[in-house]
Amino acid sequence: MHYRTDYSPAHLSEAPQVLHLGELRLHYQAYAHRSHDPRPPVLLLGGAFQSFRSFASEVSELLEHHPVILLDLPSQGGNLQLAPQLSLEQLADLIAVFADELQLPALMPIGLSYGSALAALFAARHPTRCARVLLAGITAFGRPGARLLLQEGLALLAEGRTEAFAHGALTGLLNPLRLQQTGVAPVFRKALLRQIQRLSAADIERYRQNSQRLLDFPGFATHPSCPTLVLAGEYDHFTQPWEHAHFAAACTDASCALIHNADHLAQFEQREACTNLYRPFLRGEALPSRSPGSSLLAKQQLLQLDKRHEPRLPPSQRQARLQHADGGEWSVDISELGFFGGLLHADLPQTTDLRGWQLLCKDLPAQPLLALRQNENGLAFVFPHSDQQASQALATQFQSQPLPTAACA
Incomplete structure (x- = not known):
């Protein structure tokens, strides 16, 4: 792997490098302080509505101690190639092929939202290729309510009701009842809503295919065995804290932390709290028992979190x-x-x-x-x-x- 050594946030908007695997195209950018760096690289895998530009701050922070690779698989991020024939598992396997083709050492993926499923599957299916993995907004999609909402979003898009889809999707990403706690600015909320409202026909088809992959996914047959850190926004309704904790409990060597005053976009809403955890984790150091803005769950708590994420009370008018x-x-x-x-x-x-x-x-x-x-x-x-x-x-x-x-x- 030849890394670029001139990182600037502006570069994230430039055309990526492309690895051709038969008819498939994998887009990536790779940065380090040395052009040839043998250390395990951090691999960034984003979620829906994210691109390389979404990780400008993370790349700047991570480069201090690690090489950093940003990867868009087919139909991900800025990669417009459609690949309806590929399952979630097959996309995760492409990460291993990518690492082999570029002769990379064991990777350290950071998977966010949709990217968390890919990162977790890669770690579970290719343990020798994964040194450690960090997951936030884990999307296993076993909860019936979450699956129903995802199916409804696809139905709205099929009916051409993009406005209705956008409002529903935004509510899943940003908990409206907790905007004061999460500190989400109205301008950010409006900008994200506009971005979803303005999805092109190609963007909608990519979203449809990716969502269908999640719905078709039968669940994890095995879980990561490498060191694993799971971050859960305490007000995340879309992928709820108890789901993160259950996933961590199923892993061989996992820790789970609640990020306070955050929902599904915890890594952007409470950046410092997340950084205080992933910085030592990626360096192989012990996680702090106390860290500002987060709570590390004890092992015995992982299967004991309340599954009721909001109060359900009799209304005044029944x-x-x-x-x-x-x-x-x-x-x-x-x-x-x-x-x-x-x-x-x-x-x-x-x-x-x-x-x-x-x-x-x-x-x-x-x-x-x-x-x-x-x-x-x-x-x-x-x-x-x-x-x-x-x-x-x-x-x-x-x-x-x-x-x-x-x-x-």
């Missing part, structure tokens, strides 16, 4: 109406209600139709909902937050109530 797009309407009793979902009781027909429902509550606009499961306990549902006005009204109602500390904190 009586409401439930409508379906086919014209049906029923009186319902809401026994639990939260910003992200709830539980209601009604004399409903058994149905497999998860979409097309609206909840009509007093003093609130009609709330689109997705039916999660229906049994003797009632109808459990999640809000897709695809209607901006309805979502904002619901957020305002919950923001007027005191929010408890996150169940996992």
Whole structure:
């Protein structure tokens, strides 16, 4: 591997190097202080809506102690090549081929959101090629509610409802009830919303293929055996803290830390708190028992975190109406209600139709909902937050109530 030694954030916008593997193209940039550096390189793998430019600060920070490689596999980041034939596992295997082709030493991947699944699979399937791995926003997508929301996003895109998709996706990334704690500036939130709203047809197809890979993924047959650090934003509703902790518990040698006052974008919202952990971890040093802005979970805590991520309480007005797009309407009793979902009781027909429902509550606009499961306990549902006005009204109602500390904190 020949590294560039002239790193500047401006270079991240330049055309990448390309490794051709048959018809597949892998885009990368590689930096170090020495053009030939034998040390294990950090490999950055981003999530949806991220590009090399997203990691300008990280590269500057990491280069002090490590070579750094940014990699976009087909359909990732700035790599526009579509590869619908490749599964999540096959994409992860491409990382090993990339390392072999460029004769790299064992890698140290940092995987964020979608990239975390690729990094974790690479570490699990190619243990000799991975020295250690850092994961944030781990997307195993075994939780039924998360899968339902991902499927709803794909359905909205298929219907051409990009505005509705954008509002739902943004709510998953940035928890609206915790904006004050996470410090997300309104200008950043608006910029991210515009970015999602303006996805091109090619971007949408790449998102669709990547999301379908996650939905098709059967789960981890094996977990990383190398040293592993899992970072969870304490207010992350999209990939919840207990899911991070369960993943860490399944690994051979893993630590899990809660990043306080952060949600799914923890590494950007609380950069210093994350840096204080990944800096010693990547150098092979012991993690600090106490670190500003985070809490390291004890081993015995990993399988004990509360899976209820938000309070679900009886609303002040329990009586409401439930409508379906086919014209049906029923009186319902809401026994639990939260910003992200709830539980209601009604004399409903058994149905497999998860979409097309609206909840009509007093003093609130009609709330689109997705039916999660229906049994003797009632109808459990999640809000897709695809209607901006309805979502904002619901957020305002919950923001007027005191929010408890996150169940996992």
